[in-house]
Amino acid sequence: MxxxxxxxxxxxxxxxxxxxILAAAGYDPIEAYRALxxxxxxxxxxxxxxxxxATPLIFTGLAVAVAFRGGLFNIGGEGQLLMGAMxxxxxGVFFNGLPGILLAFIALLAAGIVGALWAGIAxxxxxxxxxxxxxxxxxxxxxxxxxxNYLVNYPFKAEGMVPRTETIxxxxxxxxxxxxxxxxxxxxxxxxxxxxxxxxxxxTVYGYEIRAVGLNQDAARTGxxxxxxxxILAMLISGFIAALAGAVEVLGVYRYFVAGIxxxxxFDGIAVAVLAxxxxxxxxLSALLFxxxxxxxxTLDRLTDVxxxxxxxxxxxxIIFVAIPWVVxxxxxxxKRGESIGS
Amino acid sequence: MDLxxxxxxxxxxxxxRISIPIAFAALGAIFSERAGIVNIGxxxxxxxxxxxxxxxxxxxxxxxxxxxxxxLAGALFALIHAVLTIQLKTDHIISGLAINLLSLGxxxxxxxxxxxxxxxxxxxxxxxxxxxxxxxxxPVIGPILGNTSIxxxxxxxxxxxxxxxxxxTVFGLRMRVIGDNPRVADSLGVNVYMMQYIGVITCGVLxxxxxxxxxxxxxxxxxxxxVAGRGYIALAALIFGGWNPLGVYLGxxxxxxxxxxxxxxxxxxxxxxxxxxxxxxxxxxxxxxxRNRARGPIxxxxxxxxxxx
Numbered sequence: 001m002x003x004x005x006x007x008x009x010x011x012x013x014x015x016x017x018x019x020x021i022l023a024a025a026g027y028d029p030i031e032a033y034r035a036l037x038x039x040x041x042x043x044x045x046x047x048x049x050x051x052x053x054a055t056p057l058i059f060t061g062l063a064v065a066v067a068f069r070g071g072l073f074n075i076g077g078e079g080q081l082l083m084g085a086m087x088x089x090x091x092g093v094f095f096n097g098l099p100g101i102l103l104a105f106i107a108l109l110a111a112g113i114v115g116a117l118w119a120g121i122a123x124x125x126x127x128x129x130x131x132x133x134x135x136x137x138x139x140x141x142x143x144x145x146x147x148x149n150y151l152v153n154y155p156f157k158a159e160g161m162v163p164r165t166e167t168i169x170x171x172x173x174x175x176x177x178x179x180x181x182x183x184x185x186x187x188x189x190x191x192x193x194x195x196x197x198x199x200x201x202x203x204t205v206y207g208y209e210i211r212a213v214g215l216n217q218d219a220a221r222t223g224x225x226x227x228x229x230x231x232i233l234a235m236l237i238s239g240f241i242a243a244l245a246g247a248v249e250v251l252g253v254y255r256y257f258v259a260g261i262x263x264x265x266x267f268d269g270i271a272v273a274v275l276a277x278x279x280x281x282x283x284x285l286s287a288l289l290f291x292x293x294x295x296x297x298x299t300l301d302r303l304t305d306v307x308x309x310x311x312x313x314x315x316x317x318x319i320i321f322v323a324i325p326w327v328v329x330x331x332x333x334x335x336k337r338g339e340s341i342g343s
Numbered sequence: 344m345d346l347x348x349x350x351x352x353x354x355x356x357x358x359x360r361i362s363i364p365i366a367f368a369a370l371g372a373i374f375s376e377r378a379g380i381v382n383i384g385x386x387x388x389x390x391x392x393x394x395x396x397x398x399x400x401x402x403x404x405x406x407x408x409x410x411x412x413x414x415l416a417g418a419l420f421a422l423i424h425a426v427l428t429i430q431l432k433t434d435h436i437i438s439g440l441a442i443n444l445l446s447l448g449x450x451x452x453x454x455x456x457x458x459x460x461x462x463x464x465x466x467x468x469x470x471x472x473x474x475x476x477x478x479x480x481x482p483v484i485g486p487i488l489g490n491t492s493i494x495x496x497x498x499x500x501x502x503x504x505x506x507x508x509x510x511x512t513v514f515g516l517r518m519r520v521i522g523d524n525p526r527v528a529d530s531l532g533v534n535v536y537m538m539q540y541i542g543v544i545t546c547g548v549l550x551x552x553x554x555x556x557x558x559x560x561x562x563x564x565x566x567x568x569x570v571a572g573r574g575y576i577a578l579a580a581l582i583f584g585g586w587n588p589l590g591v592y593l594g595x596x597x598x599x600x601x602x603x604x605x606x607x608x609x610x611x612x613x614x615x616x617x618x619x620x621x622x623x624x625x626x627x628x629x630x631x632x633x634r635n636r637a638r639g640p641i642x643x644x645x646x647x648x649x650x651x652x
Contacts, residue, residue, distance in 0.1 A: 021449070025456050073436055131630035134383060134436060135582075138575045139623040146623075150616035270440055307455035313448030319441040320423075324431045 007275075007322065011289075014317040022310060032306045039299025040292035045181055046299075052183040052253070054291025056081070056262070058190035059245035060269025061287050063238045065278040066197060067119075067133075070234025071214035072126065076119055076137025077242040078266025079144030083118045084111035084243025086148045088250040089257035090156065092168025100171020107172060108189070108247050115243020116236040118144065123235030127228035133235070141266070149259050156257075164258035174252035184252030191284065193241055198280040210234045242266065268294075271315045275322050290315065348483070354603055356487045362592075362599030363498055363560070364389065364570075367553030368577035369584065369591045370498075370505055371546035375421075376586060377509065377522040378542030381644040383439030384424050386574025387446030388547045391416040392554025394450040397565040398457070400467040409559045410470065410552065417551020418544050420446055425543040429536055432646045443574070451567050462567055469563035470494065470555075494556045501549065506588040518542060522640025525647040535647055550574070579626040586639055594629070601625045 019029035040050045060077040067074035074080075091107040098106070122140060125131040149163075158166045174184040200207035212220040213230045221227055249261055272290050276282030297311040368385045375382040382388075392413035399405075399412030424442050427433040451461070458464045472490050479489025488495075509515035518538055520528045525535045557573075558565045576598050583597065584590030601622040608618045 025452065027456075075440070125627070125630065129631045131627075132582075135575060135578055136627065136630060138572070139579075139626045142572060142623040143620050146616040146619040150614050153616070154614060267444070270437075271444070274437060307452045307461070309448050309451035309455070309461075311448075312444060313452060316441045316445035316448055319437060319444065320427065320433070323433045323437045323441065324427065325433065 003277075007277075010321040010324070011275075011318060014314065014321040017317050017321070018310070018314045021313065022306065027304075027306050031304055032300060032310065035300045035303040035306070036293065036296035036311075038303070039296035042299075044178065046295065048178045048181040048183040049295040049298075050288065050292045051187055052181060052291075053294040054287040055184070055187045055190050055252075056245040056249055056265040057268055057272050057287040057290050057294075058187075058283055059193060059248065060242050060265050061272025061276060061283040061290075062190075062194055062197060062269075062280060063242035063245075064269045064273035065276060065280060065283055066210075066241060067234050067238035068273060068278045069201065069214045070210040070231055071217065072123070072231060072234055072238075073134050074119060074122070074137055074235065074238045074242070075134050075270065076122060076140045076144075076239070076266070077245070077269045078262060078264065079137070079141035080115040080118050080239045080242035081246035081249075081262050081266050082144045082148045083246070084115040085246030085250045085261050086151060086165075086257050087111045087114040087243070088247035089165045089168060092172055092250070093156070093166045096169040100169060100173075103169065103172040104174070104251055107168075107251060108244060111243045111247035111250075112240040115246070116240040119235045119239020119242065120232060123232035126235075127231055148257070152257055152259055158256070162258065165256045167256045168251065172251060173255055174248065176252075182253045184248070186248035186252040189244065189248060190287075193244065194280045194284055197237075197241070201280065206230075206233065242269070245269075263294075268315065271319050274319050277322075289318075350607075352483055352486050354600075354607060356491070357603035357606065358596060358599040359487065359491065359495065360561075360599070361602045362595040363492065363495055364553035364556045365573055365577045365580055365598055366498055366592050366595035367494075367501070367556065368550040368574055369580040369595055370501060370588055371549030371553070372577060372581045373505065373509070373546075373586055373588060373591060374518070374542040374549075375546035376542075376581065376640050376643045377518050378539045379522045379525055379640060379642045379645065379647065380425070380428050380539055380543050381435040381439065382424065382543065382546055383436050383578070384420065384442030384446075384574075385439075385546070385550050385577050386570055386572070387439075387443035388417045388420045388424075388550035389554035389557070389570045389574050389577075390443075390446045390450055390568070391420045392551030393558040393569055394453065394554075394565050395551070396555035396559040397464050397467050397563075398453075400469070400559050400563075401457075401465065404468055406468045406470045406559050409467070410555050413551040413555035413559075414548045415551070417547040417549070417554065419547070421544045421547020421550070424547070425540050428646075429539045429543070432648075435644045447568060450565070454565065454567065464565040466564045467559065469559045469561075492556065492560050494552065494560050497552070502588045502592055509588065519640075522643055525642055529647075529649060535649070539647075550577075553577075576622060576626060579629055582639070583629045583633060585633075597629070598622055598625065 022029040063077050064074055088107040088111040091110050122133045122136040125136050126133045153163045156165045174186050177183045209225045209230050213227050268290055272286045275286040293311045297308045301308045372382050395416030396409040396413035400409030427438040428435050455461055470493055473493045474490045479485045517533045521538050529535050580594030583594030605618045605621045
């Protein structure tokens with residue numbers, strides 16, 4: 001309960017700080033927040049938009065959380081997402097003879113495997129060469145962006161001006177829940193992914209061992225856990241999940257791969273995970289908040305003259321205020337002092 | 344494109360130019376990490392510097408005021424990182440990533456606020472180049488060094504000064520001890536927190552200058568997210584260079600060379616996307632090859648609390 005109050009206070013502080021910066025720049029913060037809230041929750045369509053934007057964020061946030069539980073920072077969600085999106089699109093383009101459901105399943109699986117391998121490079125380099133996974137995953141992001149850009153501009157480019165692949169078969173597309181809104185059944189896949197990971201961490205040996213490595217490597221090693229292998233495993237799972245974000249965007253929202261398919265969902269995942277404190281179920285709520293910010297930013301643009309990038313600033317402030325452990329510490333410290341004075 | 348002396352000269356000249364911002368940021372990161380504070384926020388500090396440089400130049404018409412603004416902006420974002428990591432014990436990497444995001448959001452909001460444009464600022468007065476009579480007329484060296492950014496010379500001065508401070512002064516010795524074992528430094532009576540603040544803020548100032556090179560040193564305007572990953576490349580240069588100024592400059596030159604080569608290779612029929620990957624692949628190779636040789640400050644990234652064992 002204490003933690004929940006802390007979290008709410010941190011969020012409040014972040015929005016307050018954002019408002020102050022906005023006011024200092026000469027904008028009306030009340031008006032800005034009002035537009036954000038209307039855009040995110042003001043109507044059925046706004047809600048659907050928020051959930052649609054939250055869908056990829058659930059995957060990327062979950063991906064960061066899984067890696068973090070194993071003691072690793074996966075900053076490479078963006079690259080893994082792009083690779084996964086490309087893999088899903090190509091399955092649709094090249095195997096379009098199969099039944100739709102099967103094809104969708106294969107596309108998700110293929111995306112996951114490609115994403116897992118892409119993230120696995122970072123895990124392997126960490127374990128084998130001691131290369132810091134943060135730098136490696138960032139480099140892999142740039143390489144994935146160039147690579148997928150090449151694929152969509154040359155070998156797999158569909159006819160026309162826009163660099164995109166052919167449209168995937170209708171049968172494998174995820175159903176839109178409230179058409180024409182882009183909210184699809186993908187959100188159910190995302191929720192299931194969170195539940196599966198929650199189950200894995202709490203009920204399976206692998207999940208337990210990954211957590212043990214993240215908590216204390218020395219203790220885990222003493223306990224007979226192969227740390228390197230568990231780290232690579234955490235990275236593989238993380239990459240698999242991040243890639244699903246890309247696959248679901250392809251199968252549900254775009255129906256093809258196009259350059260710029262992700263407006264930074266991989267990076268937003270970091271903020272989502274920080275706010276969720278790396279808890280798989282917390283990711284759901286936290287992704288909802290960041291989905292709301294993304295969905296609200298469109299209304300912010302329409303109703304006010306506040307630059308939409310204000311939302312990026314809010315995200316940064318949320319990370320900062322939530323990541324500061326001082327609020328909890330301060331409360332505990334005050335309590336201790338109170339006790340010692342009392343005794 | 345023939346392989347001739349002119350081409351090599353122009354390749355070297357661009358290598359030197361492109362490595363300037365990377366080297367400033369990487370040199371700064373030495374001070375931060377030697378004092379035990381990991382700085383993934385270089386990217387954001389550079390971006391803040393790039394923006395403030397243009398802003399200062401725009402307000403006053405004087406690019407040197409812009410440079411001063413850039414140093415202050417870098418220092419300000421570094422101060423946030425310092426307070427978060429040193430005082431409030433926030434995870435260094437999370438804090439750094441937040442600094443990058445904060446800087447991206449802030450500079451873009453201000454860009455639109457001041458110039459009413461999401462993409463770029465108005466053109467402003469730039470720092471310009473230093474054209475040295477005599478030197479500029481020499482063959483080979485002339486085209487490379489005779490007419491280059493004034494920040495290139497500032498960089499060389501900072502590198503030399505940085506090396507002297509780190510390896511020839513008591514201050515530098517203390518800083519290096521802190522990076523490996525803050526407890527020992529503390530027991531010797533060194534003010535660890537103060538040294539860490541100095542390290543991080545020095546880093547911010549240098550990263551700010553690096554960012555200013557991109558805006559008022561090169562194209563004389565600010566564009567959204569113009570640092571484009573150079574802050575991260577600087578971290579790789581830091582590892583390549585073994586956390587010392589000379590090595591770090593060599594690392595920066597390597598990445599500068601990869602980038603310069605990339606620009607020139609685009610003339611060929613190779614799709615630009617493959618050439619684009621070059622600097623990033625070089626970074627990965629560097630991380631693999633230097634696995635055992637590179638050893639950073641042992642205590643970097645760990646929180647230090649006085650009186651705790």
